[in-house]
Amino acid sequence: MATLSLRQEATELLQELIRVETVNPPGNETRAAELLREYLGDHGVESELYAKVPERANLVARIPGAGTGPRLVLLSHTDTVLADPAEWELDPWSGELREGQVWGRGALDMKGQVAASAVAIASLAREGFEPGGDLIFAACADEEVGAGFGLQWLCQEHPEAVRSEYCVNEGAGDRLVLGGRVFYVCSTAEKMSSPFRIRVHGRSGHASRPTIADNALVKAAPLIEALGRFQDTPELGPEVEAFLRAVTGGVPTPDRAVEAAREVHLLAGDLIEPLLGTTVSPTQIVASRGRNVIPALCEVTVDCRILPERTQAEVEAQLRELLGDSDLDFEWLEGHGGTRSRLDTPLWDAVEAFVADIEPGAQVVPLLLAGFTDSHWLRDAFGTVAYGFFPMRTMEPELAARLIHSADERIEVEDLELGVRFLRHAAVEVGSLPSAA
Ligand SMILES: [Zn+2]
DSSP states (O other): OTTSOHHHHHHHHHHHHHHSOOBTTTOOTHHHHHHHHHHHHHTTOOEEEEESSTTSEEEEEEEOOOSSSOOEEEEEEOOBOOOOGGGOSSOTTOOOEETTEEESTTIIIIIHHHHHHHHHHHHHHHTTOOOSSOEEEEEESOTTTOSSSSHHHHHHHOHHHHOOSEEEESSOOBEEEETTEEEEEEEEEEOEEOOEEEEEEOBOEETTOGGGSBOHHHHHHHHHHHHHHOOOOOOOOHHHHHHHHHHHSSOOOGGGHHHHHHHHOHHHHHHHGGGSSOEEEEEEEEOOSSTTEEOSEEEEEEEEEEOTTOOHHHHHHHHHHHHOSOSEEEEEOOOEEOOBOOSSSHHHHHHHHHHHHHSTTOEEEEEEESSOOTHHHHHHHHOOEEEEOOOBOSSOHHHHHHHTTSTTOEEEHHHHHHHHHHHHHHHHHHHTOSOOO
16 A cells, blocks of 8 residues: 555545546435445545435544544535536546546546545544544535535434534635735635525416506516616625735725726636625526416526625515515525634634645635535534635636536646645644644
8 A cells, every 4th residue: 555655546536436427416426435435444444324315325434533622524525417428528437547637527526625535534544643633534415406415414413423623625725826926715605595586476368469468577577687787785704805905905995896806817806796795696587388378477586695694684675675566476495505614713724834835925815605515514503614625726727617517527636636735734733733612
């Protein structure tokens, strides 16, 4: 085993993980969990499979701590989105290594980090690592769909398996060059995914006589336009404020925030623009099922993302005012996420120390995510400090963003190795902290 470098070990494990197809739905993550259990067992790390249904297991492994310090979970998910082989240059489940890159669905999102986390804990175990608090590796099912088989279920049904003070998950790690300076992004919070539906009522009738009916689709049109134009009053949360301070050298007023960031780099402005308030995007519409029947009902489904600590009730009041007192029903479809972790923590210090080591002069900046990750379930259940950080400095962030959930997804082996190094570093730093409190 000593002949294999961590880099080779992570590469081979990732290739094997990609070859186990875990497109969700249906997921079938148990096969990935079993592969990981076998790998970890070979290196003396015991793991447990937790499954709501047999074919969708979550794997949790740990190096037990002395009980004197905080617990850290290296969190990941083993399911992926679908892939259409016709769009790909290589078979999406080949796991082929080509010119220093491992190809396949999940390479970036996020089997690469699954493999790196597994190699981090396995290699530490081999070295006889004794952390103050448990070092936990959790490779969960069902992140991409969130139908209740993954971490949400684990937190409810087996909380002791994943209870932890600190967590490293997916979400960020990009290396950005803005205004000639280098920044590594660490996600520390996320918006609440809070889609809603409006139902606009009218009266049906024969489509050949428009005036005798009350067309719900036509009534919905100006409401859809109003939603499309919606702009929240901008505000700077702690993450955006810290990002702006680092990147622009000051804290502009909320109205000036996007402009000030754009003056440094267009990308910086694009990055913070959706993070200053609630966003709404109408995405789906259902009206008449018959071409010749004027609809009595039009349903519009709207993607909506709300800032942490804002409530649906506050946003609903705003939206109802925007929509006017039209004849409509308003219904929230769900509300997941919208949690944040503090920035002044030992885990943050560990991220900073790592970045200072790999690239002196580079700075770590926090980010609020517009999307949703499993970090939310841990923050919500245990108040865990959860960050999204998997450093990537070889692949350009623009390319990585294009490949995720898309064709020709692949990861640089250099970045995979860097990820293993970071996760080991975080485990050692948190593992040497004195107390959980
Ligand atoms: Zn993911």
